[in-house]
Structures are given as structure tokens and as C-alpha cells.
Amino acid sequence: MNDSSIALNLLGIIAVLFTGAIIALIITAVVMYFIDVNQSAHTIRRNYPVIGRFRYLFEHLGEFFRQYFFAMDREELPFNRAERAWVYRSAKNVDANVAFGSTRDLSKTGEVMFLNSAFPTLEKDAALPSEVIVGPYCRKPYTTSSIFNISGMSFGALSKPAVRALSAGAAKAGCWLNTGEGGLSPYHLEGGGDVVFQIGTAKYGVRDHEGHLSDERLKHLGEHDQVKMIELKLSQGAKPGKGGILPGEKVSAEIAQIRGIPEGHASISPNGHPDIRSIDDLLDMIEHVREVTGKPVGFKAVIGDKQWLRDLATAIKGRGIDRAPDFITIDSCDGGTGAAPQPLIDYVGLPLKESLPWVCDLLKQHGLKDRIKVIASGKLVTPSKVAWALACGADFTVSARGFMFALGCIQAMQCHKNTCPTGVTTHDPKLQRGLVPADKAQRVAHYQRNMTYGVGLIAHACGVSEPRLLRREHVHVVMATGLSAPLSELHPEPVTLIDDESEVRPEGPDVEVKEVTHDTHA
Secondary structure (H helix, E strand, O other): OOHHHHHHHHHHHHHHHHHHHHHHHHHHHHHHHHHHHHOOOOHHHHHOOOHHHHHHHHHHHHHHHHHHHHOOOOOOOOOOHHHHHHHHHHHHOOOOOOOOOOOOOOOOOOOEEEOOOOOOOOHHHOOOOOOEEEOOOOOOOEEEOOOEEEOOOOEOOEOHHHHHHHHHHHHHHOOEEEOOOOOOOHHHHHOOOEEEEEEOOOOOOOEOOOOOEOHHHHHHHHOOOOEEEEEEEOOOOOOOOOOOEEOHHHOOHHHHHHHOOOOOOOEEOOOOOOOOOOHHHHHHHHHHHHHHHOOOEEEEEEOOOOHHHHHHHHHHHHHOHHHOOOEEEEEOOOOOOOOOOHHHHHHOOOOHHHHHHHHHHHHHHOOOOOOOEEEEEOOOOOHHHHHHHHHHOOOEEEEOHHHHHHHOOOOOOOOOOOOOOOOOOOOOHHHHOOOOHHHHHHHHHHHHHHHHHHHHHHHHHOOOOOHHHOOHHHEEEEOOOOOEEEHHHHOOOOOOOOOOHHHOOOOOOOOOOOOOOOOOOO
């Protein structure tokens, strides 16, 4: 058989296959047509059979295409392209300088700006963030200088390679890694860095067979040198009033063993701690865990109702300052989650810009600010936001989604499914393959270090030697008029009132603040 005959035969085969494919496509379209016109559940498919099905495809792909082709740099939510781009460049440790001018809308209400000093801090006078001691009254206090740390993300919500990368990256950068409520896995410890263990409402990792807190497991936890602090999670940003949710398809045998739950069953935590139903219960639990483990113990909460915090401050002073929580992590409605009901994500809880200064003021009024350290959480992914939080009174900041971006997250919004395309929140081995822990650990470390450097740039421009010296007088906030007002006037620092309990009340967003106007000649 010559070459021309072979070619003709191949063309014939191709023609037959092509014809067969066309016929199969036509048959499929006809079948779909009759299915669509006879079904009653979907109006679009009934009125526009076959082509109406493309609506669902376009709807699914829309959230991916918007961020690349249609959204402006500063308009997308929850994180816009400019914010994500800064994180990506920082994580890759490439040039983060930009040209021409700011693309921010500097007249937008709520925008912050920092007041540069006529005499900025010189490089020779600049200092690294100062050290802070957490838990001075416990047997094993924690001392760290890190201003930016990794917030709670459970093994289960995150994939194994993601946790391994975060663990190694945290050790390289010298920051802590919060375990999230899913228990302590070997991968949290693998990198050798500092770990904050979170106790959620289901007590995963420290529960007995009945689901109650186990002192035996707490003692074992306290023996881990890497575990530096313990955080009781009362509520979480994006879902205050709702416990953790891990779909059954993500509960593998390993995750089930670490959490102490059945494999393949959805892991749904109670919406509150069954054994913490009052302020006294909370303080008793904190004291108990601190006594058993010897480690600093605090709690994490989304701020909504404020009266309970006033009552908490009063109760602490009644018991004694040594029996206070060692820290409070303030989460907010700005926070994120792997899975939550939309009504909670959109409508419950106060934003960090309101809750953070209020809580700091409350603690200061009661003489507790130095004793109880404040950790701020909620969309703090860029230096300006971290610097703002420190200026408001936070001792530390934490981020989850910022470090997810450092791992390669593209904001695909698939966290609650097992289909994350970057391998960060999926347990599909094929998708996890793209996330190489050794490479991503380096990016995690770069991001943390570049964040610290960026906050330092702002601090030095304001004339202070290190980030923890930033104060509210260094910050202005844009008002509805388009003009800015000092943060120190919007949230004035309170006077410490110790003796007259009836007058102890923090100034802040729940107190009416008259809009500040400025004389144009001032």
C-alpha cells in the first residue's frame, strides 16, 4: 500500500469519526431538547431548551472571569485585585514598587491615611518590632516580637500540603501558626515553629469519647514545647453564632482520627460551648485550661453585643488581674471562613474598624490593657491595614486569607467544596499535586517578612522607630464630606477609671461623635 492510499484511508476514518461525532451531538441535543421542554423545575430551560443550559455554565465561570477581565483594580470583593497583587508580589519576593500614582479613591468615606512626619525616622534609628510577653502569670509565658501571624485554619478545612507549607513558612519567618479548631496535626508541628492551639466549641483534639473537654489531652497538649498559647474560640468572623462546618467528603480517616469523629460524616460544631454559658463559666474555663497546661490562654470572639464585655471587665477586676484572660482575639464581620450560611456572612457582627478601638478603650479604662493582649483579625492583608490595627491599640495581628493568597489562592470561592483549583482547601490528590510545600513555605515566609517591612515603612514615615509605637494621632479617616478627621478624635483615648465603677464606660463608636470640620486656614 502506497503513501497516498494510507492517507486516503486515514482521511476516510477521520470523516467517519467526525460524522459519528456530529450524529451523536445531534442525538444528544434532541434528547436534551425533549427533557428540557417537558420538565417544570427550570423556567429558562423550559422556554429555551438546550441553550438555556449554558446559563449555568456562564454563571459558574463568571466569578472566575470577572476578576481577570471585568473588575477594576479596586472594586472587587472580598479582596480586590490591587490587594491580591500586593500579596502575590510580596510572597514571591519580587519588586513591589509601582509607578505614576495611587489608584485609590482618596475621597471615599472610611479610607485611612497616615500622617507623615517632617522628620521621619532615619534608617540608622529604625528598630524591629519590640518583644511582647503574653501570660505573665502562667507557668510558661510566651514572648514574641512578631506583629503579623497566621490565623486559625484547621487541617481539614486546609489540605495537608497547605498546612505543611504554613508550618514551615511560619518557622522561617518567626511568626506563630494557629491550628484552627480542627485539632493539632503532625503537619502543624512539622515545620518546628510556634503554634497556637485553638479549642473550638466541639473541643476537637482535646475531647473525650463523649465530646467533653479532656484534662488528660490538655496535659499532653501542654507538654508540646511548640504549643505556645491556647485560644478558646467563642465565635468566628463570617459566622458568629455558628460552629465550624466541614463537609463529610472532606472528613478523611486521618482527619477523623485527629478530631475524634466518624470518618466521612460532616463535622458540624455546636454554635457555642455547651459548658460556657456565662462570664463566670468563661473565666473558670480559662483558669482551668491555663492551670492544666501552664500556657497562656485567651479567647477569640466576634464583637456584637457589648454589655457582656463591660461585665467581663468588671468580673476580672473582682477576681484579680492574675486571673484575667491572657489575650483577646477580636474577629469581625470582615472575617472569612471555609463554609458558612450567607445570612451570617453578610449581616451579623461588627466590623473591625468599630470593634477594635472600642475593646482597646474598654480594657484601658479598666486598667487591663497591659495585662490582656489584643490580637486583631479581619481582612488585614496589606501593611496599611496592619499599621492601622496597631495604631488602634492591637498588640498583634493575624490573617488567614492573606496567607492563603501566599499559598497560591486565586479567590475562586470554592473553599466549602472539595474543588479548590490551587490545592489549598481540597483533599483531592490531583488538585493537591500543584501545591508544593517546600516552594510555598518560602512564599509564606516572604509574605510575612515583607508585611513587617511594609508596616515598618509606614511607621518610619510617621516618625516612630518601630511599628508598635504607632498611635491614633498618626492616622486620619476620610469622612462623608471628603475631608479627613483624626482617628484620635473619632476614637479618643479614655481615661483609666478604677474606683467609680458606675462611670466606667468606653468612649467609641457606640457613643455619638459629631463630625469634625476643619478651618481651611488651619
